[in-house]
Amino acid sequence: xxxxxxxxxxxxxxxxxxxxxxxxxxxxxxxxxxxxxxxxxxxxxxxxxxxxxxxxxxxxxxxxxxxxxxxxxxxxxxxxxxxxxxxxxxxxxxxxxxxxxxxxxxxxxxxxxxxxxxxxxxxxxxxxxxxxxxxxxxxxxxxxxxxxxxxxxxxxxxxxxxxxxxxxxxxxxxxxxxxxxxxxxxxxxxxxxxxxxxxxxxx
Amino acid sequence: xxxxxxxxxxxxxxxxxxxxxxxxxxxxxxxxxxxxxxxxxxxxxxxxxxxxxxxxxxxxxxxxxxxxxxxxxxxxxxxxxxxxxxxxxxxxxxxxxxxxxxxxxxxxxxxxxxxxxxxxxxxxxxxxxxxxxxxxxxxxxxxxxxxxxxxxxxxxxxxxxxxxxxxxxxxxxxxxxxxxxxxxxxxxxxxxxxxxxxxxxxx
Numbered sequence: 001x002x003x004x005x006x007x008x009x010x011x012x013x014x015x016x017x018x019x020x021x022x023x024x025x026x027x028x029x030x031x032x033x034x035x036x037x038x039x040x041x042x043x044x045x046x047x048x049x050x051x052x053x054x055x056x057x058x059x060x061x062x063x064x065x066x067x068x069x070x071x072x073x074x075x076x077x078x079x080x081x082x083x084x085x086x087x088x089x090x091x092x093x094x095x096x097x098x099x100x101x102x103x104x105x106x107x108x109x110x111x112x113x114x115x116x117x118x119x120x121x122x123x124x125x126x127x128x129x130x131x132x133x134x135x136x137x138x139x140x141x142x143x144x145x146x147x148x149x150x151x152x153x154x155x156x157x158x159x160x161x162x163x164x165x166x167x168x169x170x171x172x173x174x175x176x177x178x179x180x181x182x183x184x185x186x187x188x189x190x191x192x193x194x195x196x197x198x199x200x201x202x203x
Numbered sequence: 204x205x206x207x208x209x210x211x212x213x214x215x216x217x218x219x220x221x222x223x224x225x226x227x228x229x230x231x232x233x234x235x236x237x238x239x240x241x242x243x244x245x246x247x248x249x250x251x252x253x254x255x256x257x258x259x260x261x262x263x264x265x266x267x268x269x270x271x272x273x274x275x276x277x278x279x280x281x282x283x284x285x286x287x288x289x290x291x292x293x294x295x296x297x298x299x300x301x302x303x304x305x306x307x308x309x310x311x312x313x314x315x316x317x318x319x320x321x322x323x324x325x326x327x328x329x330x331x332x333x334x335x336x337x338x339x340x341x342x343x344x345x346x347x348x349x350x351x352x353x354x355x356x357x358x359x360x361x362x363x364x365x366x367x368x369x370x371x372x373x374x375x376x377x378x379x380x381x382x383x384x385x386x387x388x389x390x391x392x393x394x395x396x397x398x399x400x401x402x403x404x405x406x
Contacts, residue, residue, distance in 0.1 A: 103306030
């Protein structure tokens with residue numbers, strides 16, 4: 001049996017869907033949470049092939065990075081993967097669409113001037129957030145719901161929930177983010193009310 | 204047997220790795236190439252769940268989009284997929300890293316002012332292109348080469364080749380892009396010299 005160590009900041013961020021997948025599936029993993037600026041953090045960055053976190057240490061010696069690559073890998077070990085090539089295609093279509101939005105929002109994340117950053121953030125929620133959320137809403141409307149594949153939750157739903165949770169936090173986004181997107185709101189509720197996810201979030 | 208129609212502009216772009224995978228594997232597909240501005244093009248955009256191309260029409264009725272999702276799907280039908288969960292993890296790690304660069308470069312693609320665009324492009328090749336190419340080079344150096352998984356070419360190598368081909372074209376990038384990256388150069392050569400890829404590129 002393989003051993004897994006997930007290395008990230010002490011926050012949810014891009015590691016949270018991976019932690020949830022491990023937890024839901026009962027796969028043991030070491031949940032290493034490092035504070036930026038510590039020697040351990042610097043060492044973890046250096047050890048990561050891409051110089052970024054989260055990273056996953058396999059069997060104590062092989063280190064890989066990239067959150068989506070790790071999420072897909074862990075999902076593939078569990079029952080939260082797509083079971084057929086077409087299922088996986090649909091899940092990936094949703095996730096790549098979400099990541100188009102995340103890539104677009106990078107202009108806000110990377111902006112150093114706090115005034116410009118605030119303006120760009122405001123603009124993002126006015127202009128392209130609704131565009132991408134509409135795409136996801138439309139895709140969900142074509143399925144039976146509440147999840148991407150109907151009544152079976154997959155890693156894709158968990159990744160989307162994790163993003164929407166952050167962006168509905170007024171500190172990072174807007175509390176009313178989903179008010180015009182009933183299908184996305186139902187998907188979100190479906191994930192956070194899933195008993196295993198609920199248990200994990202209350203730990 | 205399923206039927207496949209790939210819909211895109213009449214250019215390589217994000218559709219080319221998908222065309223190559225179909226071609227290498229002898230899977231028949233309809234290679235629909237549309238000119239922007241035509242009614243057919245507008246109809247294809249409207250039919251795409253995410254409103255973008257490439258799209259893939261499955262059996263004449265189900266339409267999916269997102270180039271990487273489609274690439275992964277077609278790869279999964281062929282021998283150019285990762286054969287194990289770990290193989291797939293490694294391929295995905297490379298691809299997500301490449302797509303971090305593509306996402307970053309979006310600031311150039313999206314810029315409308317031609318002077319600012321030219322400056323941003325110049326800056327990209329001076330600053331962050333080398334950073335991301337170094338990450339990929341380092342990742343390749345940890346493998347036996349020339350491909351991500353050693354001597355077996357996968358869809359990931361084809362996606363990277365397709366990007367590097369475009370970016371070594373002086374019109375879109377820099378001819379000497381890979382001069383400091385011998386492993387990436389070897390991977391690139393490995394893909395373009397693969398007999399099936401060579402045959403396709405000469406069609």
